[in-house]
Amino acid sequence: MSDPMLREKKFLKPVLHILEEKSHDRNSIVRQMAVRGLGNLVYGAPEKLKKHKKFLMVILIRALSDPFSSEVIGESMKAVAKVLKELKEKDIGSSFRDLTQEIRTYFDNEDDALRLWSFVVFGILARLTKRKWKGYFAEQVRQSWVTLLLHLQDPNPRVSVECRATFHLCVPFLGLKRLQTAVNEHLDGTAELKPEELQVDICRHLAKENAELLENLYKSTIMYFFSRWEEIRAVAVKL
Secondary structure (H helix, E strand, C coil): CCCHHHHCHHHHHHHHHHHHHHCCCCCHHHHHHHHHHHHCHHHHCHHHCHHHHHHHHHHHHHHCCCCCCHHHHHHHHHHHHHHHCCCCHHHHCCHHHHHHHHHHCCCCCCCHHHHHHHHHHHHHHHHHCCCCCHHHHHHHHHHHHHHHHHHHHCCCHHHHHHHHHHHHHHHHHHCCHHHHHHHHHHHCCCCCCCHHHHHHHHHHHHHHHCHHHHHHHHHHHHHHHHHHHHHHHHHHHHC
């Protein structure tokens, strides 16, 4: 799929048809490789990408909910990241809604790789969002921002670094300029992040700018830790 020969029309369509078929294969490794191949269209025939964007997004979004293999899901996230970097907001169409919702479901996944790539893709979506989907994406950020804030302290350092970049990109969608300025002071540059200080600053600014969002922060944080405690207790009971 990375070979320039793929740019010839007589090769591209049959190959895409085969990969689409193999993305349904009973063998998870075959499904994973099919999804990887579709993502590599970015290298083999980049000028054909927009022509087949709808075809690609349908398959890749479906693979994000693969019920049997986290490897297939992770491969789909990587492929989606490659494809999105070559597209504009208007190119994604109605797939934007399904993709955003599906990606958010992996923010708290126990698999480190899936959490990491979910933040990567969400960050790319934040960069892409300009007009058509701005209102919708802003609402998705409002529903997700507490989770992003908490994962700044993710136990996996790579995940926390990626979450930091994504959180930085998402804060403007909250529409709170003073809060954005405060967050930028903490996240700009490469200095070590101090999450506790960031959280104190966020609470202070929200108390002045948006009490409703502050209440949402409190409630969501409590619910998050309660849900994690229930998971830990369930595992302990099994042991």
